[in-house]
Amino acid sequence: MTGGGPVGVGVIGAGKISEQYLANMAAFPDLDVRFVADLVTERAAAVADTYGVPGAGTVPDVLARDDVEIIVNLTIPIAHADVASKAVAAGKHVWNEKPFTVDRQSGRTLLEQARSAGVLIGCAPDTFLGPGLQAAKRMIDRGDIGQPLTASVVYQTPGPHRWHPNPDFLYQPGGGPLLDMAPYYLTALTHIFGPIAGVAALGSSASPTRTIGAGPRAGEVFDVSVPTYVTALYDFQTGGIAQATFSFDSPLQRVGVLEIAGTDATLATSDPNKFTGDIRVAKSGEADWQTVAVTGAEGGRGIGAVDMARAVRGGDRHRATGDLGLHVLDAMLATADSMEQRTFVTVESVFEPVDALPEDWDPTQRVV
Numbered sequence: 172m173t174g175g176g177p178v179g180v181g182v183i184g185a186g187k188i189s190e191q192y193l194a195n196m197a198a199f200p201d202l203d204v205r206f207v208a209d210l211v212t213e214r215a216a217a218v219a220d221t222y223g224v225p226g227a228g229t230v231p232d233v234l235a236r237d238d239v240e241i242i243v244n245l246t247i248p249i250a251h252a253d254v255a256s257k258a259v260a261a262g263k264h265v266w267n268e269k270p271f272t273v274d275r276q277s278g279r280t281l282l283e284q285a286r287s288a289g290v291l292i293g294c295a296p297d298t299f300l301g302p303g304l305q306a307a308k309r310m311i312d313r314g315d316i317g318q319p320l321t322a323s324v325v326y327q328t329p330g331p332h333r334w335h336p337n338p339d340f341l342y343q344p345g346g347g348p349l350l351d352m353a354p355y356y357l358t359a360l361t362h363i364f365g366p367i368a369g370v371a372a373l374g375s376s377a378s379p380t381r382t383i384g385a386g387p388r389a390g391e392v393f394d395v396s397v398p399t400y401v402t403a404l405y406d407f408q409t410g411g412i413a414q415a416t417f418s419f420d421s422p423l424q425r426v427g428v429l430e431i432a433g434t435d436a437t438l439a440t441s442d443p444n445k446f447t448g449d450i451r452v453a454k455s456g457e458a459d460w461q462t463v464a465v466t467g468a469e470g471g472r473g474i475g476a477v478d479m480a481r482a483v484r485g486g487d488r489h490r491a492t493g494d495l496g497l498h499v500l501d502a503m504l505a506t507a508d509s510m511e512q513r514t515f516v517t518v519e520s521v522f523e524p525v526d527a528l529p530e531d532w533d534p535t536q537r538v539v
């Protein structure tokens with residue numbers, strides 16, 4: 172126990188993903204969700220009611236609360252920087268959904284603002300802190316596959332317009348399979364290989380419009396303004412190369428593939444967009460995978476905010492940092508630049524890599 176008691180949380184953004192966060196955070200004793208805010212205050216009130224959160228209202232309302240120490244920012248990507256910056260200005264720590272922001276400059280400005288204010292900034296995805304990817308990291312670090320050399324990533328689906336009730340933002344700048352889904356895979360890759368040095372990529376779009384498939388707006392046609400197929404080669408600063416495909420243009424759905432080939436074996440991680448799942452290992456010369464079962468509390472979305480809350484109360488440094496979020500954003504924007512320019516693009520930013528979590532790390536236990 173580090174002491175000090177649960178850290179007060181205010182959620183901004185009561186949309187689709189808030190349901191998972193609020194359900195999970197109720198099971199994390201180091202967090203106490205005290206307020207939900209949204210531009211649409213009726214939505215904030217309804218969500219607060221469903222999940223037993225005592226307060227609901229506007230963004231200024233939540234920022235004025237002294238009992239809210241961390242803002243969990245679940246707004247849409249184009250609003251991330253502005254909402255997070257207002258929260259920092261109000262003296263709050265911020266946990267941001269991904270992508271960190273939608274452009275490098277606002278991301279850098281936000282980190283600088285937080286440093287001067289002495290508050291912490293964290294960024295999703297926190298899936299890499301889940302038992303699945305942490306077990307894979309521990310296996311790789313202890314040499315189970317020899318020296319890790321290369322990686323293959325596959326994420327391909329027909330696209331989220333089929334199930335998301337308001338999917339427009341997923342097909343606009345800040346979205347697409349690159350900014351929406353690559354954060355999970357690139358964060359997992361950087362946890363294993365360290366910062367990305369450069370990227371070469373190609374992209375395309377199957378169609379200039381999509382039709383909403385579910386919810387009250389089903390049948391509505393909206394514009395697509397980002398590539399919906401992206402294929403990229405990543406070069407890591409301290410060695411290692413990865414090939415990755417991120418697609419909303421695939422009639423066949425195949426997701427969650429992250430395979431790391433080492434000198435002695437290939438390891439397939441659990442789905443980087445999930446918190447746990449089996450790991451598979453194929454040793455050199457063996458035809459079949461061997462499955463390694465993963466144990467440990469799954470936790471779910473919000474475990475990075477728990478790690479941050481423990482740092483707020485004086486524990487270790489937190490792990491899903493804004494520096495990492497900005498690096499992953501930088502790598503994704505470099506991927507987009509490479510697609511446009513048809514050249515290899517250098518990634519300038521870095522972050523400080525973190526070790527694997529201890530095997531008994533558990534977001535569902537009280538620590539603060």
Ligand SMILES: NC(=O)c1ccc[n+]([C@@H]2O[C@H](COP(=O)([O-])OP(=O)(O)OC[C@H]3O[C@@H](n4cnc5c(N)ncnc54)[C@H](O)[C@@H]3O)[C@@H](O)[C@H]2O)c1
Pocket residue numbers: 183184185186187188189208209210211214230245246247248250254268269270337351
């Ligand atoms: N939906 C998913 O499955 C999913 C999964 C993982 C991560 N995310 C991420 O979570 C974030 C939110 O996604 P979502 O699917 O919940 O979106 P959503 O559109 O369902 O909800 C976003 C909510 O934020 C509110 N909002 C927007 N701008 C605001 C502002 N300036 N101030 C206050 N409220 C504001 C909207 O009114 C809306 O209620 C995105 O960054 C997305 O990448 C979504």
